[in-house]
Structure formats: structure tokens, C-alpha cells
Amino acid sequence: MPLEGRTAIVTGAGGGLGRQHALYLARKGARVLVNDLGQDAAMAVADEIRAAGGQALAFAGSVTDEAAVGEMVGRVLAEWGRIDILVNNAGILRDKSFGKMDLADFRLVVDVHLMGAAICCKAVWDAMRGQKYGRIVMTTSSSGLYGNFGQANYGAAKMALVGLMQTLAIEGAKYGIKVNCLAPTAYTRMMEGILPQEQLDTLDPALVSPALLPLVVEDAPTRAILCAGAGHFARAYVTLTEGTFVGGGEDAGERLMMAWDAVSSSTHQIVPEYGFTQAEREVASAWRHAANRT
Incomplete structure (x- = not known):
């Protein structure tokens, strides 16, 4: 039970990858608040955790709603007294090529993925600073790291989360707050139609969730980008070449x-x-x- 005594919030956890994250953290000993837009979905996952002998709360609300997120964090603190882990998993897709994309859909995707994560991080930040301990996981994507056709909005939001991770990890270091990114590949409703079915069948979301463990334990790294899918794990890096001096001038x-x-x-x-x-x-x-x- 490497997470015994720890408390976790998992957003977008009423189904798919978020559900697997919540169940996995609970199996490792964490008390888990299951967040989702739908109360029934969140409650069903919380019930699963409790039926397996774990402790769980359910909370329905959008990560873009600052008041709701504040209430969610307050509930965890009132029930369990601390917040150790935040997994920013909530997200949506609105895929289209950029030329055909409505800017309203661009804003919506950025709002849910980026602003939703920022709102949740802000809501737990003071509690984590006060207890001198915190583990935050952003959900990035290969679409942000490397690009994917038809996902300009999604890719922009996902790469922005890497930037958010980089700065929060620096600012949180002296308070024992570590911040990392997980880039998952999993067969969820968001993936339907993107890959052939035989490939999707290998991408069980349950195979991704173990990637959380090294990112949220006491001796976790910070500023890591961990890619996970189909039982395979790899690290991604943002690097800087040595470069060369060219100087100025007209030429x-x-x-x-x-x-x-x-x-x-x-x-x-x-x-x-x-x-x-x-x-x-x-x-x-x-x-x-x-x-x-x-």
C-alpha cells in the first residue's frame, strides 16, 4: 500500500481512463475523491472503490467552474484533512482540421484542458503548500508534444499543460510539491474512430494507470513527462541544442x-x-x- 494515508482527487473519473486512475490509486491505498460532470457516473466509481474496501467520495462538477472546484477541495479537506494528490484528467475532444474548426470549439477545448487544470491546481495549491507536500499530475498528450492532424485545439491545450507543469514544479519545489505530466494512449470514447479496432483493443486504459504510481509517491520525480500505453512506458523531454554563434548584421x-x-x-x-x-x-x-x- 504505497499510498496508504494519502488523499487524491481525480478529475473526469466517471469513466474511461479517469475511472481506471481512481480505482488504481484506491487499490494502492489512497482515499479518492471521484470527480465527473455527472453525479451518477462519479457515484458509481466511488461505490466501486468502497465495495472493494477503499474510501471514496463522489463530486459532480465541471473543472471550469471555480466555485464548484473550490467546493470540491473544501469537501476533501473537511472529510480527510489534507490533499496529497491531484490528477488533472478531465478533458474533451472537438476534432477538425484547423481550416474547418470553429474558434468556439478551440476555446472550449483549451478552457477544459488548460484552464480546468489551472483552476484545480490553484484550488489545492495553498493546502499543499501548508502541509509541505503535494503531487500533481497533468494529462498531456503526444498530440501536444508532436502534433496530430485535426487536433490543433487539443494539441495546443496539451502542450500548454507541459508549460504549466514546468513552472509549477519550480515554484512548488520549496514546499515539497512535485508536478509531472502523463501522456496516455488508451482506448476510450475519445479514441473511437482514430485507430483501427485491432489496435484499439491493445490500448486498455487499465494499462496506463500504473504510470501514476512513480509520479505520486513520496520519492517521485518532478517535471517528468511520462508516456504510457499498452503496457509500454517511455520518457519525453523538452531539450535545447548547443547551437552556434551567428551574430548580427544584415546577412x-x-x-x-x-x-x-x-x-x-x-x-x-x-x-x-x-x-x-x-x-x-x-x-x-x-x-x-x-x-x-x-
């Missing part, structure tokens, strides 16, 4: 084109500790170039 663009291979080379690439690493390396390169000229 800087042309010289950059000539140096493109050197700028793009993955040899000596790094995973930056923070965003300002880029500026530090650029200034250092310029200084080295100036020193060499003198």
Missing part, C-alpha cells in the same frame, strides 16, 4: 541558414533546469565570441 539570416545543421545538431543537447537557461547560454556564447575576436 545574419543568410548565415543562419548556412549554419542550420550546426544549430539543429542534437549532439550535446541538454534538458534546461529553467527557461532562463536559454538566455544564459546565448549571452555566454556572445561573450566567448567577443573574447575570441580580441
